[in-house]
Amino acid sequence: MPKWTPLQKDGKPVRSRVSCPISFDFMDIGVVWRVEKMAEFVGGNEEMFKFLRENIKYPEFAANNSVQGRVNVKFVVEKDGSISDVEVLRSVHPSLDAEAVRVVKLMPKWKPAENRGKPVRSVYTLPISFRITDVQTNKKVLP
Numbered sequence: 001m002p003k004w005t006p007l008q009k010d011g012k013p014v015r016s017r018v019s020c021p022i023s024f025d026f027m028d029i030g031v032v033w034r035v036e037k038m039a040e041f042v043g044g045n046e047e048m049f050k051f052l053r054e055n056i057k058y059p060e061f062a063a064n065n066s067v068q069g070r071v072n073v074k075f076v077v078e079k080d081g082s083i084s085d086v087e088v089l090r091s092v093h094p095s096l097d098a099e100a101v102r103v104v105k106l107m108p109k110w111k112p113a114e115n116r117g118k119p120v121r122s123v124y125t126l127p128i129s130f131r132i133t134d135v136q137t138n139k140k141v142l143p
Contacts, residue, residue, distance in 0.1 A: 035113040039077035039122050042111055052128065056103050059095035063132060067093045070129045071100040079119040081109030089125065100128045 006013035041048035062068070069092035076085040086104050088097045104126065113122035 035115050035122050037114040039113040039124055040111045059099050062095045068130050068132050070127050071096050072127050073100050073104050074125045075104055077110045077112055077122050077124055079112050081112050083107055096130050
């Protein structure tokens with residue numbers, strides 16, 4: 001910032017106050033936590049559940065050791081609908097955690113969240129339940 005020129009009275013510098021209004025457009029920085037329209041998996045929740053059922057592979061170690069439970073995964077839905085910053089909030093077992101992260105990263109683009117009609121980055125938390133219904137053959141995964 002360049003040097004300021006002081007206010008002068010009778011040719012001598014005097015004290016003065018200066019205020020500079022600064023405005024920020026919070027719509028274009030960071031992640032928006034409160035949005036007018038939530039991010040949505042294309043096709044809605046039913047399509048998301050279908051995607052999860054078709055793509056989750058129950059980890060062999062977890063299936064063989066009857067490890068089950070709910071993994072909570074947090075991620076950012078970007079302005080273009082892509083997924084980023086995937087992380088586990090609530091862990092069950094490293095093998096289930098890794099599978100939950102893998103399948104979230106595999107998701108197609110979402111409809112992004114909106115504020116004032118414009119797409120914004122938003123945070124989404126998704127609980128993914130791993131339940132074993134038949135240890136031998138059918139591993140059932142419920143979102």
